[in-house]
Amino acid sequence: MKRLVVKIGSSLLASAEHGLNTKRLHSITKDISDVVDKGCEVVIVSSGAIAAGLKKLGLKEKPRDIKLKQAAAAIGQSSLMWAYEHSFADFGKKTAQVLLTRDDVINRARFINAKNTLLTLLSYKVIPVINENDPVAIDEIKFGDNDFLASLVSGLVEAEMLVILSDVEGLYTKNPEQEGAVLINCVDEITKEIEMTAGGKGSAVGTGGMYSKLLAAKQAVNYGIPVAIISGKKSGLLLRLLEGGKVGTYFKPQKERISSKKGWIAYGLKSKGMVYLDEGAVKALTMHGKSLLPSGISKIEGEFNIGDAVSCLNPVGKKIAKGLTNYSSEELARIKGKKTSEIEGVLGYKYSDEVIHRDNLVLV
Ligand code: GLU
DSSP, X not given: OOEEEEEEOHHHHEETTTEEOHHHHHHHHHHHHHHHHTTOEEEEEEOOHHHHHHHHHTOSSOOSOHHHHHHHHHHHHHHHHHHHHHHHHHTTOEEEEEEEOTHHHHSHHHHHHHHHHHHHHHHTXXXXXXXXXXXXXXXXXXXXXXXXXXXXHHHHTTOSEEXXXXXXXXXXXXXXXXXXXXXXXXXXXXXXXXXXXXXXXXXXXXXXXXXXXXXXXXXXXXXXXXXXXXXXXXXXXXXXXHTTOOOSEEEOOSSSOOOHHHHIIIIISOOOEEEEEOHHHHHHHHTTOOOBOGGGEEXXXXXXXXXXXXXXXXXXXXXXXXXXXXXXXXXXXXXXXXXXXXXXXXXXXXXXXXXXXXXXXXXX
């Protein structure tokens, strides 16, 4: 059984001029129903709320005013869900709305809750439709764009593939509107050069654009989840992709799939500080699968508490790992460079031998 996350962009589903494109939505839900009928589990991450709300508000373009944008999202989200509900019903499928903010994935208990809800919906053969909870999200707790949200969700549900439906066929060697642009079938590794091919910014109604899709793809392949960017304008492609056909652009996973807990550490959490490691510790972490001990730490930056996420840097400042610390920055300042047997003597207590236990550490 394949578990897929399918991300659907705003420009596919709605425009300020015409509102929600129910015909397109119907064709996409048909494609998704077809793969569900083949035994796949599908979680949708759908944009389009703001875009769908614009017409109802009589706006010609996406407003800059945050209140208005949030109002448009609130109006559009119900139209969007109504359309999904009816469309999926035509194919005998049930659907459910799940709205998330970044807070829901930063907090471990809420992350697990969200995961359990999604897995329960899937076990009842319901297709969850996730969007950012735009009407209440403020900058600090925003995902920013749904491409990023979709890659987080892929990690959350331990998906076997993330499929991003786009208004173009996939990733091209240059802007697809320019002459000579060629579709790239397969990307082994998302290098800086590949990122450059994607250009900047998104469409008139969406936030993403190819660049943000690439960043999301990069994150997912680092989870060990392959990604495909395919056209959402043509029907039948999703099934073809799953049957092994050459469709759009396929991004190879960079490693074995990591657990959703490690994915949460890597991408759900923001780093609160940094610890610089000596060469020995870098080797222990990257080559021997060891935990981080105080003896390997040479410098600490930022203020953090027990349980916070911190980035681990090599001696020249390159990030090599991220993990949950067992000691605060204040405590680490006192025990850095010391042997584990000295921790108690310095602090008067010891929580654990490791500063970051291997189970709570992800290599970058
Ligand atoms: N959450 C926004 C919406 O539904 C879209 C964000 C994006 O385009 O990535 O309208």
